[in-house]
Amino acid sequence: MPPKRHLDTREGSHESSPKSLKKSFTACQRCHAHKIKCSGDQPCAKCQQTGFADQCRYANRDRKLKVNESYIDQLVSENQRLEEQLNLARNAQDEVGGGQPRPASNVDDSDTSTRNPLIGERAWFHPYDPSAPPIYIGEAACTAFATRFRQFLTGDKNATNHLTRTQYLTESALAAANSRPVTWPSLPQARLLVKIAFNHVGRVYHLLPRKANLEKLEEIYRTANFDCPLSTCKFFALFAFGEVYSIRSIPSSSPMVPGTPYFAKAMTLIQFVPERANLSYLENLILLSLFSYFLNRRHSAYSLIGMAMRLGLTIGLNHNVPESQLIDPVERQHRVRLWWTIYMFDRMWGSKMGLPMQVLDEDIHVDMPSTVYPQTEHDAQFLDTKYSIAGINLAQIAGEIVAKIYSRKTYHETFLQRVQKLLKSLKNWVETLPEHVKLKSQDDGPNQKHIVSLHLSFNQCVILATRPTLLHALILQTKTAASNERPAESISQAVLTLAEACIHAARHTHSLIVEEWVNGSLSMFGYFYAHYLFSSALVLAMSSLLAAKNKHDIGGFETSIEILRSMSDNGNLSAKEFYVNLEQVKLCLDSQSIQDANNGSQQRRQNNEANMLMPDRPAMPPMVVPASMQNQSMLPAPSGSQGLSLSSNTFAGFTTEMAFLEPTMQDFLAQSDMDLGLLNPVDMSTSDPGTLWTWPTPSLPTE
Template identity: 50%
Template sequence: MRSTPSKGVSDSGIKRQKKKSVACRRCHTHKIKCSGGQPCVKCRQLGCPTECTYVNRDRQVKVHESYLEQLAAENERLREQLSQSPALSTPGSQKNQETTTSDSDRHVQNPMLGEKAWFQPYDPSAPPIYIGEAACTAFATRLRQVLSRDKKTSHMTRTQYTDDTTLMKLRSQIPQWPSLAQARLLIQVVFNQVSRVYHLVLRKSTMEELEDTYRRGNFEDPILTCKFFALFALGEVYSARTNTEMECGVPGAAFYVHAMMLIPILPERPSLAHIESLLLLSLYSYFLNRRHSAFFLVGSAMRVALTLGLHHDIPECQCNDPVDRQHRIRLWWAIYVYDRMYGSKAGWPIQLSDDDIHVEMPSTVPGPIHDEEFSDTDFLVASIDLARITGQAIEKLYSRKRHPDSFLQREQKLLIALKQWSQSLPHHIRLNQDGSLPKNVISLHLQFNQCIMLATRPILLYRLMQSREPSNEDDKDTTDASSQALKTLSDACIHAARHTHSLIVDEWINGTLPIFGYFYAHYLFSSALIMVISSQLHSENYNDFTLFETAFEILRAMSNHGNLAASEFYDNLECVQKCLNQKHGSSNRHSLSNHVDYRQSDPHLTEYARSVPVPGLVARGASVEGASGHHPPLPEPTAPGNLTDEMDFLGASMEEFLAQPDVDFGPLDPSGEPINVADAMYSWPNFSLWTA
């Protein structure tokens, strides 16, 4: 039984542990009892509530010494990480730390994406221009940064386009309507070159409108004039073989400028003819290499189409003419294809989600009227499906959205969709058919190859960066699955580029390649960049550099004839060529003018690879005079009739990758550590390439 004294001691201890109140400064100075509060009772009674302040107490707290040692060690580790990270050791490190992607998110993001969007150098007199990562010119800059090991390598400013001043000079030169015979020829050229690929106008109705306009002499109608002048512009540029003597240098520019002047800026009650003109002018803008203008025009066409409800099915009772209904449907899908296609070329996001589209797919109108007014329905449906996959590639691989699945999982889904698309093609729009191929079929498969390259070339460039680092044998067992997946995707990219190169070279040899065409030049440029990486990545692919040289020569020829887009792409390839020369330490190696065999000095190639002759190249130190010609000979193109489905080339490797239920190998760098190229400047995806 406890005694009373012990209980008293316990109560005394409790009273001593009770927290004492703190007096305000004034009460403490006068040594009077303070009631607490703000202000206290005394200060309030004396009329000086503002003087009622309290002393900040800094109490001493007893902690274990081991806890203090743990805090000190953690602080030291944080300091070491800050000193080793270039992104966090610079001014504004707190902001960089917040935007840096965590290790757990590395496998989710496209390795090409930097922290911020890419802009050209800022000029106070003009706003900066956005550079999309999906653009081939942006990829060329990425490649130059890797080859030169210089993160300060900036994006090339685009100057090879028809500027506003040149077009304004054409405003005073109002073109005359051509003769009826010439007008018929120009429009037939458009039907043959464009209408097979995109539905922009009704063919029979357009020709009837043309005949009626000339018969009545109705040349003052601004709507008809705008539409026909846009058609004349496209007809001239597609049928021209050399550049004109006009100041602009691009055939059809005078028609284009006058048609642009006739378009109402903000039509309150638009018509389908207005949309037709916008789409025609948007397409022609690419021949002037004015892709921003093309983007503006197709954006206007989409908004006009939204006001007319083209993205919805119109009730049959309100539009019972099957031709008019089908024309509305196909015009909408032409806008859709333009939007996705333009985004894939320049890296812009899609303007309208698939979830907001509620219109049926194109169909065939019963009777002979269909062939008179419309192009092949199966081809158009295949083109729309491919455009949808292309838009998904932009959204899933080149946007900074948060995705629940990994980057490789999204790659797998896209390639599965592309394979299903390829296997579902009707026979008449496949490549493995006898006889010559229509141009629209070739164009469709070029876009298919471009979609494969768009999806897989970040992996290819990533592997090129990996190859420049010493391998770690300790991680070999843990990275086999990841390495095989990356190799499979890289091989897919290389195969698509070779296939594109073969198709375009075949068109060039046959004389059917449009001299002023933008898209053929773009596809050739895109494949040439892949050929450079392939020749640097694999010693057995040394012949791919010859394909690069061939593409270089074709683009130079197109540029000399006045193709502005080809001039831009040629200049980009020339800069890539200079980086290769610098890499091998001599201006003679990898030279397009001398064709010196750089393989003799490349330490990454085997003796066998160095000894195999390459057409058009001579050994370093040998006489160039003995080489066959000034330019490399064109390689034998693969006949399009012998080509098989594009996704069958990898066989078991691709099938195994596409069949895996969970393609999640963690970060693209399996070790989880940055790839330390040139003092960790290439630590993807966290380093920024946006400082031009």
């Protein structure tokens, strides 16, 4: 007898004869039960005749089909191939600095274990003017975080509004500054101002080739050629930097930030957008974007660097130019470094406002900075190469933090898993830092300012990545204290480790800035040091509430207020904004302390009444412990903190890498993704709508 033929379902071809493929019907449940013939219709003929058409049901059956073994092998092979392609795509996305999420069609958006505890369902806006569009408030902004903290302290999320940002140079003030005549200074004064600018900002970022532009300045005065718009814009911006770094307070004759007239005049020279941009035009955009921060014009700074980014892409700055087309090594290196300065500003500016980066790392194909030889100390055109590369790598991590922690993108990884990856990158950054770029100990003398600036940026990245967890831990502690539970039973070690890392970074930042302030080397009108001090002060205030052993942190918080007040009184616009925010935080802390003290007094009276009713019992000790400051040490005492005095520099013993040396941090970084995934359902629960996971984002005042 010949073997039976199999059905080949791949191309709809059937090898069996038509007679052997008669369609077989399955009887309905009623006909099957009565063992009668069923017509197979819906409803069947018997059910219709007997009046049971509405009860005619058929059982679901999975028919078995015989197919060729080669067809099964083909399906398995194709499935494996698709899985490999999907894994390659996921790995490629993980390597991209833009933090692009994986396709997640099966991810539940309501699973808040994958989101930052500060991020709500909707973006945060404030309709500050009925005739103008609302202002977007980025959750990564420090002022936004200050508002979240105040909302926690007051317990009223809707009544505690975000503070309006009014401390910046307005367009009308800028026009008034431009209405005054601004002329080129004398040559000796111009030399001093340009050298001051190079000495301060030129040692932190690559803005211009130093030697070439000093020679250009001499040529302009020698030939009396003051009419070139690009040169005038460039040197007026440098004059503005020279003035803002050389003047300690605003003179009464000119109540505006030093250098503003030069800046205002320079802005009028770049109002047009060239069809074919050159490097000089990009240099001017970079200079003006950076100086905008001295006027607390953050949105303008972001827009200017965005214009530089787009124009840089049009002339291919993100690609290497063939050496045959650009032979001069200095010009080639200037082109490379100019791109990376734009890249750094794009990442850093966005991280300070919670705005996305404007170009992905996968679209960048230009080399990292390199050293041009021969080079001597006096005619060096560029910054130290290793220092520049360290700054670029740190800016890349900052961009990833905003994308992976503060965005509303959908990710497969949990929130803690993403934080762990970011902290691993930061730890690797510290461990691979060249020796001459590391901070020196106090015994080795003062550190150079550009080195301090780099490490302050690193600390800010750590704070930015971990402070949502710190605030979440504070909220959980308050709830467990109210329910008389032990914090250790309700908050995991991973969350406490992240909170501790945030506090370490804040203490180190505070220590570095106070040292600069005491030494008189802190720029009175600078934005970034004021911003870092404000960011660290918020963390110190939270630390003082988190554990009784951290109560000395409130001294650092108060010191920060005093420094910002002094900078504000001398005319620093950004310090004015941060000072107002910290004053409001202090009012909330004081109000909570009074309320907690009253609650403690009431508890003492109840205890005394109970003791009077039961005289045989020993008297209960007085309990004046605020609910939010329970004498339960959630965090271990910081390493090197023994004997810390509340002097001008409270946290002098802290270092950049201290947070990563803690055993709990090393254990956290060594945990697998599976272990971290199991932590989220407990620590990041959304069962209580009062948590920050479901924090509402109503229309609040502008950032």
